[in-house]
Amino acid sequence: MPKAVSILFGxxxxxxxxxxxxxxxVQQLKAPFKREERPLFAFAAGSALLSLAMxxxxxxxxxxxxxxxxxGAAALGAAWRLGAFRHEGExxxxxxxxxxxxxxxxxxxxxxxxxxxxxxxEWSPDGSSYHLGVVAHYYRxxxxxxxxxxxxxxxxxxxxxxxLHAWAFGRHSAAALVxxxxxxxxxxxxxxxxxxxxxxxxxxxxxxxxFLSPVMMVDGSSAYIDVxxxxxxxxxxxxxxxxxxxxxxxxxxxxxxxxxxxxxLALAYVVIRYAFKRRWRDLAVVVPAAxxxxxxxxxxxxxxxxxxxxxxxxxxxxxPYVHVSxxxxxxxWMRNYVGLESHWQLPxxxxxxxxxxxxxxxxLFLLSPLALLGLRSGAGRRALAAAALxxxxxxxxxxxxFLIPALPFVSxxxxxxxxxxxxxxxxxxxxxxxxxxxxxxxxxxxxxRIADIPWRQALRIESGxxxxxxxxxxxxxxxxxxxxxxxxxxxxxxxPIAESYTSREIMVGFQSxxxxxxxxxxxxxxxxxxxxxxxxxxxxxxxALKAVRVVQTAATGPRLTESRDIWSxxxxxxxxxxxxxxxxxxxxxxxxxxxxxxxLAFDNLPLTRWRSWEWIRPGMYVRAxxxxxxxxxxVRLEASPDQYTVRLxxxxxxxxxxxxxxxxxxxxxxxxxxxxxxxTAIEEARRRGVTHLLVAEGDFGWEDxxxxxxxxxxxxxGAVDNVRLYRIE
Numbered sequence: 001m002p003k004a005v006s007i008l009f010g011x012x013x014x015x016x017x018x019x020x021x022x023x024x025x026v027q028q029l030k031a032p033f034k035r036e037e038r039p040l041f042a043f044a045a046g047s048a049l050l051s052l053a054m055x056x057x058x059x060x061x062x063x064x065x066x067x068x069x070x071x072g073a074a075a076l077g078a079a080w081r082l083g084a085f086r087h088e089g090e091x092x093x094x095x096x097x098x099x100x101x102x103x104x105x106x107x108x109x110x111x112x113x114x115x116x117x118x119x120x121x122e123w124s125p126d127g128s129s130y131h132l133g134v135v136a137h138y139y140r141x142x143x144x145x146x147x148x149x150x151x152x153x154x155x156x157x158x159x160x161x162x163x164l165h166a167w168a169f170g171r172h173s174a175a176a177l178v179x180x181x182x183x184x185x186x187x188x189x190x191x192x193x194x195x196x197x198x199x200x201x202x203x204x205x206x207x208x209x210x211f212l213s214p215v216m217m218v219d220g221s222s223a224y225i226d227v228x229x230x231x232x233x234x235x236x237x238x239x240x241x242x243x244x245x246x247x248x249x250x251x252x253x254x255x256x257x258x259x260x261x262x263x264x265l266a267l268a269y270v271v272i273r274y275a276f277k278r279r280w281r282d283l284a285v286v287v288p289a290a291x292x293x294x295x296x297x298x299x300x301x302x303x304x305x306x307x308x309x310x311x312x313x314x315x316x317x318x319x320p321y322v323h324v325s326x327x328x329x330x331x332x333w334m335r336n337y338v339g340l341e342s343h344w345q346l347p348x349x350x351x352x353x354x355x356x357x358x359x360x361x362x363x364l365f366l367l368s369p370l371a372l373l374g375l376r377s378g379a380g381r382r383a384l385a386a387a388a389l390x391x392x393x394x395x396x397x398x399x400x401x402f403l404i405p406a407l408p409f410v411s412x413x414x415x416x417x418x419x420x421x422x423x424x425x426x427x428x429x430x431x432x433x434x435x436x437x438x439x440x441x442x443x444x445x446x447x448x449r450i451a452d453i454p455w456r457q458a459l460r461i462e463s464g465x466x467x468x469x470x471x472x473x474x475x476x477x478x479x480x481x482x483x484x485x486x487x488x489x490x491x492x493x494x495x496p497i498a499e500s501y502t503s504r505e506i507m508v509g510f511q512s513x514x515x516x517x518x519x520x521x522x523x524x525x526x527x528x529x530x531x532x533x534x535x536x537x538x539x540x541x542x543x544a545l546k547a548v549r550v551v552q553t554a555a556t557g558p559r560l561t562e563s564r565d566i567w568s569x570x571x572x573x574x575x576x577x578x579x580x581x582x583x584x585x586x587x588x589x590x591x592x593x594x595x596x597x598x599x600l601a602f603d604n605l606p607l608t609r610w611r612s613w614e615w616i617r618p619g620m621y622v623r624a625x626x627x628x629x630x631x632x633x634x635v636r637l638e639a640s641p642d643q644y645t646v647r648l649x650x651x652x653x654x655x656x657x658x659x660x661x662x663x664x665x666x667x668x669x670x671x672x673x674x675x676x677x678x679x680t681a682i683e684e685a686r687r688r689g690v691t692h693l694l695v696a697e698g699d700f701g702w703e704d705x706x707x708x709x710x711x712x713x714x715x716x717x718g719a720v721d722n723v724r725l726y727r728i729e
Contacts, residue, residue, distance in 0.1 A: 003460040007119055010170025011177030014050070014162060015043070017072040021053075022046025023084035024075075029245045035089045037192050042084075043185055044235040045248060047162060047228075048255030048293060054161035055296050061143035065168050072165075092195040095204060102424060103191065103204040106431055110211055111184055113436065117450050118180040118221040119458035122172035122500070123472040127223030130511075132172055132500035135163045140503060146304050149490075149507040149514055151311035151322050154304075156297040158258030159225040172500060173464075176223045182231040183220030187211040189231065190408055193238050194415075197379045202415035205423040209411040212434045214449040215359035215400050216407065221450070226404040229259050234408045236266050237386050240273055241379070246282040250289025258293045261312065262393035263405065267294075269389055315614075320596035323513050323613035325566055330510075334397040350400055354447030359400040360439065361407070364430040371410050373417025380416040383409040474498035476720045477694070481506075484718030484725050485692050491725070492518055492685065493694035507690065513613070517597070518685050522693075524607055525677040526701045529642040532570035532606035533673055536666035538650040542633040547653040548574060548662070549623035550637065554616055554647040565645045567620055568611040569601040571638040574624065576631045586627030592620060606638050607680050616646055629655050635663070638671065678712045686728045697722035 022042035026033065033041060053071070057063050079085055095103065122128050130152040137145050137153070147153040163175035170177075187207030194203010210216060210230075220227035236252040249270055256266035267290050274283045298308035307317035314324045339356040340349070346357075347366065354360030371387075374380025387409035394402045415423060432438060437451040457467045468475040478501035481491055489504045492515070499506045509519035524530040552567050573580050583589075583602045591598035594613050601610035601622060612620055635650045649664040674680070685693075693714060695705050705712060705726060714726035 003464070004119065004458070007170040007173040007177065010166040010168065010174030011181070013072060013169060014166040014174070014178050015181045017075050017165070018046035018050040018162070019043050020046065020075040020079035020084070021049040023079050024082065025049065025248070025251070027082065027084045029248055031245055031248060032242075033089055033244075034092045034192070034196065035087050036092050037196070038087060038089065040185055040189050040192065041235060041239070041244075041248070043181070044189075044232055045251050045255075047182075048158070048232075048251050048258070050165065051158045051161040051255065051258060052293055052296070054165055058138055058143040058161070058164070059296075059300075061141070063139060063142045063164060063168070068165060068168050092192060093200060095191075095195070095200050099201055099204050099424075102427065103208065106208055106427070107187060107211065110208075110217065110431075113450065113453055114180055114183055114217055114221040115177070116453055116455050116458040117218070118176040119173050120454040121457060121464035121468050121472075122176050122223050123468060123475065123498075124176075124218075124222035124224065125496075127176065128172070128472075128474065128498035128500050129496045130499070131160060131223050131225065132163065132167070132175060133498075133506070135160050135167050135175065136500050136503070137505075138164055139167055144300070147505075148321055149505060149512050151511050154301055154307075154310035154322070156258050156261055158255060158260075158293070158297075159228045162228075163223060172223065173458075176221060179223060179225070179228055180221045182228040183211070183216065186220075186227065186231040186234060186408060189234050189238060190412060193234075193241070194412070196238075196242060199377075199379065199412075199416050201420045201423055202412065205427050206408065206411040206415040208427055209364060209415060209430060210408045212431050213362045213365070213407065214354070214434050214439055214443075214447075215361055216404065217434070218359065218448055218450050219401060219404065224401070225259055226401045229256060229263050230405045230408055232256050232259060233263065233266055233386075233390055233405050236270070237383075237409070240270065241382070246285035247289050250286040251293065253286060254290035254293030257290070258297055261309070262396070262402075263390075264294075265389055265392065269386065318593060320594075321513050323516055324593070325564075325613050325615060326510065326513075326516060328615065329564075331396065334399070335395070337398060340398065346398065350403065352442050353444045354400065354439075354449065355444030357398060357400045359448040360443055361400060361403070362430060362434050362439075363442070364426060364433070365407075365410070367414065367426075368410055371413040371417060374413030375417070377416055380413045383413045383416070387413065468501075472498070473721055475501055477723050478502040480718045480720040480723070481692075481694065481725060485727075489691045490689045491692040491694050492522075492690045494519065494699040495696060497694070506694075514688070516613075517611075518688060518690060520611070521608065521681050521684055523700065524609070524640075525681040526704060528673070530640050531673045531677065532609070532638040532640055533671050534639045534641055535669045535671050536637040536639060536648065537669070538635040538637075538648075538663035538666045540633060540650070540652075540662040542576060542631060543652070544629040544655055545626075545632050545652040546629050546655060546657070547623060547625040548632065548635055549621045549651050549653075549659075550635065551649050551651060552612075552616055552620040552646055553618055553649055554645050555618055565616045565643045566611055566613060567616050567643055567646050568609045569622060569637055569639055570606040570609045571604065571636075572601040572610075572622060572624065573636040573638075574630070574632050575634040575636065577633070580636075581630060581632075583624070584627070588625040588627070590623045590625070598622060605680065605684070606674050607677055608684055609640065616643075625653075637666070678708065682713045682728055691728055692717065693726040693728070695724050695726065 022045040134153045166174035166178045190207035191203045239249050253267040256263035301310045302308040305321045306319040311322040349357050351365050387406045391406035456462045478498045482502040485504050492507045494509045507515045509515045589598045597610050600608045650662045652662045695702050713729050717727040718725040
């Protein structure tokens with residue numbers, strides 16, 4: 001089958017199955033839709049149902065081509081047989097002829113451009129790495145696989161379940177086309193809402209304001225999820241406005257959470273709206289319907305990762321898969337992008353620059369404050385309220401994409417508040433300034449946008465392999481890894497790659513607790529501050545003790561820089577009468593936090609270290625219970641210098657079971673770095689499952705790996721551009 005045909009089949013089959021399921025649901029609920037509304041809501045609701053069905057198939061490991069074909073054909077056949085495809089109902093008020101011409105001509109032009117972009121080989125940063133990388137893992141496993149090396153696999157993946165269905169038949173580009181279907185649906189929803197609410201011109205203009213935004217076009221025609229979330233949120237808002245069946249509203253509210261954690265606000269929106277009107281009976285339908293789509297993801301994460309909201313809320317649900325310190329550091333980085341020196345930069349970065357924040361909305365949205373004029377109408381007020389609520393996640397991540405869920409509501413309020421006579425002029429200017437590649441004249445050089453229309457690549461007149469090999473360095477890296485590493489390889493990388501283009505498992509240094517621990521281990525061989533060159537000796541009167549514990553006592557400081565130390569211990573040793581006592585099998589070891597790594601402080605390998613993986617706070621401890629009383633007078637800790645504000649005391653447990661403080665002031669002495677750190681680090685990484693290292697020029701220590709490969713115990717297995725793959729010997 002020609003590649004372009006398989007891509008189109010994968011996407012269209014997925015959309016058709018979703019539409020069939022939604023049409024059946026709409027028919028059963030007897031929803032009072034106008035003729036033009038019915039197919040749009042059928043697609044939105046059906047996507048939620050298909051996503052849930054794919055979750056169940058993935059849980060049962062039944063994601064196989066034959067199963068998907070038969071199940072999809074059954075859904076299509078049932079919808080046809082039961083008459084769910086019939087377009088019934090009254091029509092909405094027609095658009096004025098001039099507006100109809102303007103809307104449909106711009107819509108068709110933009111839709112063609114976005115479909116071609118989606119059909120072209122996928123090379124978006126997140127789409128080619130974790131969105132489709134996880135999908136590829138699931139497809140190879142015929143269902144869910146517990147990926148402890150990638151925290152992004154822990155997120156709710158409602159859209160990725162649709163991608164998984166399309167991936168079976170058309171791979172990357174079919175998945176991107178499924179996302180593009182939401183992009184094509186959203187402006188139509190906005191148009192129909194405007195017609196229903198008595199603002200047909202505003203609905204048409206707002207739909208195109210949103211559609212033609214550069215970040216919407218490129219995100220919506222890539223294997224991302226943001227536009228799907230925005231489309232579903234607007235469909236939910238629309239349903240609430242027309243008093244649709246509560247069960248249908250619940251389906252979409254739950255689907256929003258399943259698509260993206262931050263879209264849990266959809267259910268909050270419905271609860272607030274219905275509670276304000278005291279519609280308790282309707283809420284009793286909405287909430288259970290929503291939970292049908294929410295609970296499967298929470299249950300999967302609870303069972304696998306001990307945290308229903310993984311990779312978030314790890315302080316509430318401690319687990320060995322995502323570190324608390326990473327979550328907090330990552331959150332701060334998301335709120336303060338590199339290059340964003342002041343929040344006063346945000347208006348221009350979001351609208352006309354687009355490089356620091358990953359995309360631009362377009363110059364039109366410099367007029368966003370005028371959306372307040374929409375307060376003059378009830379629909380405008382409710383749209384602005386929804387915009388304010390759905391924009392809240394922007395405070396957690398200031399990337400432009402995090403405003404996409406609020407953009408349709410801002411667009412509608414803006415269009416509804418402005419005089420209709422100026423809307424065609426604004427719309428024409430917005431279309432011109434967004435058309436490929438006009439933005440290059442005002443935006444930053446590397447702003448994420450559609451820069452050209454790759455029709456030859458979309459139709460596979462030029463092969464995807466040749467185009468990606470020339471255009472996308474991350475693709476070349478992924479293919480090199482595929483060639484040079486065996487099928488069972490575990491490749492550690494300091495930075496992400498386009499892992500959807502390789503079947504090898506990639507462990508990125510910051511994407512999991514496992515990855516962070518291995519990165520810390522490797523860097524300890526290179527960074528002196530990470531090495532166990534401090535000895536802290538606590539001495540106390542000789543006595544019989546059943547257990548000892550070292551407690552961290554320093555309080556976190558008032559400023560952030562004073563509270564980010566992470567406590568660590570390379571080796572925890574106890575001694576009596578000058579003799580160090582070797583840990584025995586009867587010893588019971590415990591640590592709070594991070595009990596899962598406590599044995600690293602007792603393994604007689606100073607390079608491996610237990611770390612709290614949380615910023616320091618009073619009461620953290622590491623404890624050793626001996627199983628019997630030992631006569632002790634010394635506790636020695638071998639530790640690294642990179643914990644500048646940590647303060648410690650040693651407690652002991654007497655034969656009577658009472659705890660008492662033994663010492664608070666250690667004697668600190670220096671230790672020489674252990675010999676053979678490089679080989680020790682690499683052997684420990686291999687023991688933890690790593691078979692290869694992927695090192696790019698510019699990664700910390702990249703020259704050391706190249707020049708001292710023998711000392712590390714690695715051998716070059718492949719190279720491309722400025723990236724080398726090393727095999728652990």
